Amino acid sequence: MTHRSHIRRITDLNKIAEFYAPGKIIFGPGGISQVGAEAKRLGSKALIVLGRGAMRKSGALDRLTHLLIENNLKYAIYENIPSDPTVKIVDAGTDFARKENCNLVISLGGGSVLDTGKAISVIVTNEGSVADYQEIEGKGRKFQHRPIPFIAIPTTSGTGSEATRNAVITNTELGLKKSIRDPWLLPEVALVDPELTLSLPxxxxxxxxxxxxxxxxxxxxxxxxxxxxxxxxxxxxxxxxxxxxxxxxxxxxxxxxxxxxxxxxxxxxxxxxxxxxxxxxxxxxxxxxxxxxxxxxxxxxxxxxxxxxxxxxxxxxxxxxxxxxxxxxxxxxxxxxxxxxxxxxxxxxxxxxxxxxxxxxxxxxxxxxxxxxxxxxxxxxxxxxxxxxxxxxxxxxxxxx
Ligand SMILES: [Fe+2]
The missing domain is CATH 1.20.1090.10 (Dehydroquinate synthase-like - alpha domain)
Incomplete structure (x- = not known):
């Protein structure tokens, strides 16, 4: 054994690893059919977060709202989320979720839509702006309160935000794109239905x-x-x-x-x-x-x-x-x-x-x-x-x- 590999072994033996995952992962074609039951388990009124119309066009939004109604859930829609969501978009969505008394967030879209919904779910229960919690030069407040439950339904296969404990938000004022991060940000449910990606260009x-x-x-x-x-x-x-x-x-x-x-x-x-x-x-x-x-x-x-x-x-x-x-x-x-x-x-x-x-x-x-x-x-x-x-x-x- 060389000196170098010996050092590596000792390092590995001293390493303590932690692994976090969403509360539940539902994976498989047609899996969206389970969203009604999952939402019912977690809340009574959902904030649905959407992008710029692709999910309205594809019929996926209709399917989602139908499944919520079937399970006696109410909903409000926050849409037109652009790619690279900003502090302003998250803060406005938070105000809207509070005004509508939503106790659950469901994001249906790509990484930006997922990150926006995730951020709203935690700012809703904590005070201030999302900007206060961003990891900027070692600063950033810690969240005091648990978020409301968040269901992530990805429609692209890329960011993996459905399984992460951070959300990337653009801070236009500071010219930075930085995360908010906390184990609380892991989705309660990651619902991955590959059929939703069939129409992705x-x-x-x-x-x-x-x-x-x-x-x-x-x-x-x-x-x-x-x-x-x-x-x-x-x-x-x-x-x-x-x-x-x-x-x-x-x-x-x-x-x-x-x-x-x-x-x-x-x-x-x-x-x-x-x-x-x-x-x-x-x-x-x-x-x-x-x-x-x-x-x-x-x-x-x-x-x-x-x-x-x-x-x-x-x-x-x-x-x-x-x-x-x-x-x-x-x-x-x-x-x-x-x-x-x-x-x-x-x-x-x-x-x-x-x-x-x-x-x-x-x-x-x-x-x-x-x-x-x-x-x-x-x-x-x-x-x-x-x-x-x-x-x-x-x-x-x-x-x-
Ligand atoms: Fe990435």
Missing amino acids: PYMTAISGGDALTQCIESYLGKKNQEITDVLALHAIGLIGKSLVKAVKDGKNLEARKDMAMAALLSGLCLSNSGLGAAHALSHPLGVYYKIPHGLSCAVLLPYVMEYNLPVITKRLAKIAQSLGEDVSLLSESEAAQRAVEKIKEILSQVGIKDNLSEWGIKEEDFPQLIKGAKGGTLNNNPREVSDKDLIELLYKITGL
Whole structure:
């Protein structure tokens, strides 16, 4: 045994891991049929949080309200949630939920809708604005009171917010995108029905899948990795390798949609318990300053961050290559790790995600702001230390400057 691996063993033996999950996970095609019974168990009047009309059009909202009425529940609707919800949107939704006397929140939508509903459910029972509780430079108030129950029904397969204990909210005033975080923020019920994702357009399927993939890989490689999330991450990476391209090319392929919905759910469990890394850290300021969709910036950054991490985390990257179905039996560990990076690049290119963000007009003079916005816990979880200079290099790579 080398000196190095000896140290690693001792570290692992001293590690105490904690694992949080939603109160209940309901997974499977047609699973939405259970929402009435679940809502009845948890409350009497629901605030339904929705995005910009896709769920009205698809008929999913009708289905939801019908199931609530059937179970004698009342509801009020808070809709038109944009991507990257702001403090203002959460605070206004909270006022509305209080005025309507809602004692339950149901979000039906993508990650932004889920995060908005989750944030409202906890601000409703606590005083002040959501901004008071954001993790900004080590500050942020602690929640004093439990939230009202929250049911998360994702309609994209990406953020994994249905299984996390944080919500990402944009603070426009401070130019930051930061989380509120507490175990209380775990949904009471995560209801994952892959049929709800059948109408998701190819581009959205690609970038939300890119987000789930980045979440699994970053948490698997991160400093806070643990045995439970390791297993989940590797399985989810395999599902994404098998089914992301299929789901993008043929949205009606239920098996591929089911794999992606499961992978996204698992990615949420992974990130919530083991953290993320440099791709997510940089993706947040890119969202604030350039409105680059979260999944897109994560996916573009992912292979560069993997390459950056390769020297310190070779063995784990080699495992990822195996999970992606690559035959690495004749390769050295570092060749296998490199193969994982190549395979990720191939998958991303097959779903139409480019290897840079040059068309988003990122300017060199904004680099200092972007670097400032990238700092914090997420960046610190990256397996290899990331200096400002390293961040600048990553930015040059993705901007094509
Ligand atoms: Fe993400």
